[in-house]
Amino acid sequence: MNGQAVLSCTGVSKRFGGAVALDHVDVALNSGRVLALIGENGAGKSTLISVLTGSTRPDSGEITTMGGTLASLTPSVALRLGIAAIRQEPVLVPELSIEENLLLGIEPSRVGLVRRRQRRALATQWLADVAAPLDPATRVGDLRPADRQLVEIARALGSGAKVLFFDEPTACLTPLEVARLFDITRSLAAKGAAVAYVSHRLDEILEITDDVVVLRDGRRVASGETSSFDAHGLASAMAGRDVDAALVRASADRIGEAPVLVLSDVSSGRLRSVSLDIRPGEIHGIAGIVGSSRSRLASVVAGIAPVQSGQMTLAGTPYSPANPRSAMSRGVAFAPEDRWRDSLFGDASQATNVVFPRLPSASGFLTMRAEIRQASTTLDELDVRPRRPRMTARQLSGGNQQKLVLGRALGLDPVVLVLDEPTRGVDVSAKEDIHQAIQKVTVTGTAVLLVSSDLPELMALSDRITVLERGHAVATFQPPYNPTLLMAAAVGASLEAS
Amino acid sequence: MTTATMTMQPTTADRVKDWARPHSALLALTAVLLILCVITATRSDVFLSVDNLRNVFLQVSVLSIAAAGTTMLMVAGGIDLSIGAAMSLVGVSAATFMQSGMGLLPALGLAALIGMGIGAVNGTLAAYSTNHPFIITLGMAIVLQGLAIAVTGGSPISSIDEALVDFGAGRFLGIPKPVWTAVLVLVVVAIVLRFTVFGRRLYALGGSEQATRLAGVPVRRLKVLLYAANGLIVAIAAIVLMSRIASAQPLMGNGYELQAIAAVAVGGTPLAGGRGGIAGTILGVLLLGVISNSLNLLGVSGAYQYVFQGLVIVVAVMSQRSR
Numbered sequence: 043m044n045g046q047a048v049l050s051c052t053g054v055s056k057r058f059g060g061a062v063a064l065d066h067v068d069v070a071l072n073s074g075r076v077l078a079l080i081g082e083n084g085a086g087k088s089t090l091i092s093v094l095t096g097s098t099r100p101d102s103g104e105i106t107t108m109g110g111t112l113a114s115l116t117p118s119v120a121l122r123l124g125i126a127a128i129r130q131e132p133v134l135v136p137e138l139s140i141e142e143n144l145l146l147g148i149e150p151s152r153v154g155l156v157r158r159r160q161r162r163a164l165a166t167q168w169l170a171d172v173a174a175p176l177d178p179a180t181r182v183g184d185l186r187p188a189d190r191q192l193v194e195i196a197r198a199l200g201s202g203a204k205v206l207f208f209d210e211p212t213a214c215l216t217p218l219e220v221a222r223l224f225d226i227t228r229s230l231a232a233k234g235a236a237v238a239y240v241s242h243r244l245d246e247i248l249e250i251t252d253d254v255v256v257l258r259d260g261r262r263v264a265s266g267e268t269s270s271f272d273a274h275g276l277a278s279a280m281a282g283r284d285v286d287a288a289l290v291r292a293s294a295d296r297i298g299e300a301p302v303l304v305l306s307d308v309s310s311g312r313l314r315s316v317s318l319d320i321r322p323g324e325i326h327g328i329a330g331i332v333g334s335s336r337s338r339l340a341s342v343v344a345g346i347a348p349v350q351s352g353q354m355t356l357a358g359t360p361y362s363p364a365n366p367r368s369a370m371s372r373g374v375a376f377a378p379e380d381r382w383r384d385s386l387f388g389d390a391s392q393a394t395n396v397v398f399p400r401l402p403s404a405s406g407f408l409t410m411r412a413e414i415r416q417a418s419t420t421l422d423e424l425d426v427r428p429r430r431p432r433m434t435a436r437q438l439s440g441g442n443q444q445k446l447v448l449g450r451a452l453g454l455d456p457v458v459l460v461l462d463e464p465t466r467g468v469d470v471s472a473k474e475d476i477h478q479a480i481q482k483v484t485v486t487g488t489a490v491l492l493v494s495s496d497l498p499e500l501m502a503l504s505d506r507i508t509v510l511e512r513g514h515a516v517a518t519f520q521p522p523y524n525p526t527l528l529m530a531a532a533v534g535a536s537l538e539a540s
Numbered sequence: 541m542t543t544a545t546m547t548m549q550p551t552t553a554d555r556v557k558d559w560a561r562p563h564s565a566l567l568a569l570t571a572v573l574l575i576l577c578v579i580t581a582t583r584s585d586v587f588l589s590v591d592n593l594r595n596v597f598l599q600v601s602v603l604s605i606a607a608a609g610t611t612m613l614m615v616a617g618g619i620d621l622s623i624g625a626a627m628s629l630v631g632v633s634a635a636t637f638m639q640s641g642m643g644l645l646p647a648l649g650l651a652a653l654i655g656m657g658i659g660a661v662n663g664t665l666a667a668y669s670t671n672h673p674f675i676i677t678l679g680m681a682i683v684l685q686g687l688a689i690a691v692t693g694g695s696p697i698s699s700i701d702e703a704l705v706d707f708g709a710g711r712f713l714g715i716p717k718p719v720w721t722a723v724l725v726l727v728v729v730a731i732v733l734r735f736t737v738f739g740r741r742l743y744a745l746g747g748s749e750q751a752t753r754l755a756g757v758p759v760r761r762l763k764v765l766l767y768a769a770n771g772l773i774v775a776i777a778a779i780v781l782m783s784r785i786a787s788a789q790p791l792m793g794n795g796y797e798l799q800a801i802a803a804v805a806v807g808g809t810p811l812a813g814g815r816g817g818i819a820g821t822i823l824g825v826l827l828l829g830v831i832s833n834s835l836n837l838l839g840v841s842g843a844y845q846y847v848f849q850g851l852v853i854v855v856a857v858m859s860q861r862s863r
Contacts, residue, residue, distance in 0.1 A: 387747035389815035
């Protein structure tokens with residue numbers, strides 16, 4: 043039984059528009075073994091999970107289950123075959139109790155009435171199966187994230203899951219909770235389940251998994267037994283070494299001497315006493331994996347998240363923005379990561395989206411024509427396509443939408459420009475346009491704080507890179523960068539700088 | 541190089557597309573309205589008479605003022621269910637001031653301040669709490685309704701200043717003065733929405749409150765201002781209504797909040813906000829007015845008028861693009 047392939051795919055490819063998400067990928071999940079799926083953001087991990095759990099249909103390739111070989115799965119077929127995914131955000135009803143959630147939709151009942159005693163017994167059994175010390179009557183909304191995750195695992199197993207996908211399961215867990223999750227994972231495998239484990243944290247991968255598959259740019263670039271790798275090898279495989287040398291910036295004499303923005307021991311949320319500075323004309327990159335609080339750092343500088351301890355100074359004077367407005371009034375502009383939630387107005391025109399924070403109006407009155415005039419330089423510079431300033435933002439491609447987000451921040455002529463994932467989910471040509479615009483703005487002395495999970499991007503653009511790991515600034519690197527060392531610092535692995 | 545230059549400037553076809561996309565609902569609504577007019581005109585000789593048309597516009601004058609305010613609110617993703625009760629309270633307050641010997645203009649000025657005050661309270665509660673304005677203003681509606689009844693002791697006040705009654709019945713250039721008032725309010729609100737920073741911010745607020753805040757807009761102050769401005773418009777609606785019925789009653793504004801929301805929704809402004817505007821609202825108000833008028837002329841019983849009006853609202857809203 044153990045070691046037998048229970049779910050596998052061969053030659054699976056998937057394109058989204060022009061972007062290749064998966065390129066002829068072979069993966070097999072074996073019963074009784076834990077498989078690591080690793081890779082940088084955008085490497086294709088999520089798409090692969092979607093394909094194997096039936097929520098995405100691959101363009102080509104086939105999927106083999108215990109029941110036979112198929113071109114694609116559907117969510118209901120996957121469920122029937124006992125394939126379940128535990129997501130980063132548990133899918134549970136917070137208002138209901140644990141037992142109600144566990145047996146939601148499959149309640150033991152008689153003539154439509156729930157048999158409460160039987161449900162309690164089942165729920166208690168299922169919780170015991172994952173060694174969860176929880177009262178089945180507790181409201182799920184009152185549970186800590188780690189316990190919610192346990193409930194979800196219990197639900198998956200109780201309803202007969204034989205193949206389990208864990209997607210970044212430790213992103214919100216404390217070390218003790220991680221240890222408990224590992225115990226559960228081991229006992230699942232011992233009982234013959236096949237587990238796929240997705241994580242950025244190499245120490246976890248090395249500890250818990252038996253086999254490993256490394257994805258990069260939608261291709262399987264390395265695979266084998268985990269014991270045949272070390273952290274160094276995995277980090278190299280993930281990062282790759284194909285950094286475009288032409289993009290690496292020559293050492294810059296445009297960078298000013300005195301720092302314009304200084305953070306001293308700044309703590310906020312999970313961000314723990316971070317100190318760093320940025321000089322005029324400098325691009326200071328921030329690297330870190332999920333859970334490193336890299337976005338929190340951007341929010342603090344942009345005046346969205348409060349500084350709980352420590353100080354910031356901007357151009358030599360204390361800087362403690364109470365809100366985004368006061369940050370903007372000090373010359374700090376922010377292009378947020380989530381363009382739909384935090385930045386764009388879908389039904390407003392390209393032009394309005396770009397000029398919105400500083401509408402062209404002295405008297406309170408304005409016209410669309412004036413907005414278009416003010417926006418036109420930015421729209422030209424970023425080459426927003428199609429060049430139709432009245433077209434609504436919703437109609438644009440992701441890359442062009444992202445250009446509007448960046449354009450809005452650039453239009454404020456910032457002293458400090460804070461960018462959080464400026465090229466997430468954009469196509470290659472938009473990415474190039476955005477990179478050029480970022481480099482260009484530094485020429486006029488703007489300091490850029492560049493937060494990105496895209497390591498090649500950080501290495502290509504940054505004059506310095508600070509790595510955050512679980513809220514701490516653990517290392518600062520100067521060019522030329524060694525992607526392996528950067529990745530190792532980000533995942534908290536202790537490596538010899540060889 | 542030629543292709544590059546061609547992409548730089550929008551073509552005429554693109555310009556038409558960028559205009560037509562946000563305006564397609566208006567075109568459809570206009571078509572429906574015209575068809576309805578043609579059908580009614582062929583069945584009834586009275587419909588196109590000057591007297592009847594004047595009557596249609598007069599009938600919808602108060603509603604269109606209230607709907608102008610509700611358009612601003614809904615564009616910004618807000619809502620105010622208390623405007624009917626606020627109209628009643630503003631009306632009976634103004635009448636009470638006049639009854640106690642206050643001059644017409646001071647009484648109306650004070651009434652306008654009361655309207656703005658009510659709006660400012662709604663706006664403050666909506667801005668500084670996390671509760672949805674639907675519930676806040678629903679509660680306020682009940683409070684205001686109670687106050688309106690308390691002010692009057694439950695009975696109508698019919699001693700309204702003659703000048704005001706004359707205004708309600710009067711005409712200027714052959715058009716009733718309440719209609720002029722409605723046109724004025726609609727034009728002002730249209731200009732505010734289209735050509736002011738305040739208006740742009742309202743669309744932004746409806747599009748994404750979080751994005752508006754991150755763009756440096758003081759969102760709370762904006763909301764208070766919005767609801768207060770709506771309160772002023774509500775007061776104007778109340779005064780025009782009072783001038784038309786030549787009295788003030790504690791239930792006079794009853795139902796205007798829902799009619800206004802219906803007219804705005806029919807006009808293409810979604811409850812979630814972010815788009816829409818006065819042009820649609822005018823069409824929505826006219827559609828409701830013309831339907832009611834033509835059903836009257838065609839002799840349809842009151843009960844079926846409700847059924848038909850309700851169906852029109854549902855069909856109009858269902859046929860709109862969801863985004």
